[in-house]
Amino acid sequence: MGYSSISESLAAAALSPSCRALRATLNERGALAVIPAKADRTTPIPHDAEMYKWRHLVENFFQRIKEFRRIATRYDKTDTSFAAANYLVGAYLALR
Secondary structure, three states: OOHHHHHHHHHHHHHOOOOHHHHHHHHHOOOOOOOOOOOOOOOOOOOOHHHHHHHHHHHHHHHHHOOOHHHHHOOOOOHHHHHHHHHHHHHHHHHO
16 A cells, blocks of 8 residues: 555545544454444444543644643653653643
8 A cells, every 4th residue: 555545545534533434444444443433424433431531532632732832832841751741731730
């Protein structure tokens, strides 16, 4: 699979997440559907609801740490200090 076909697949995924052909290709590769289909879809697509809950939790966490300007803009010069800032923000959010 060449670069152009991968980028076309990604573009198709961005435009139509419920595309049958794309879902079939990903299913053949062993990918699991995590995001549920739209409620108005005539034939429901099975998805892993428990995995979706965890995915949503992780997405919300990243959204919360981006509220901290230092993390969002990566002011720290070294990887160590950036990791330390991430730990501090994570601890702060956990205690909130």
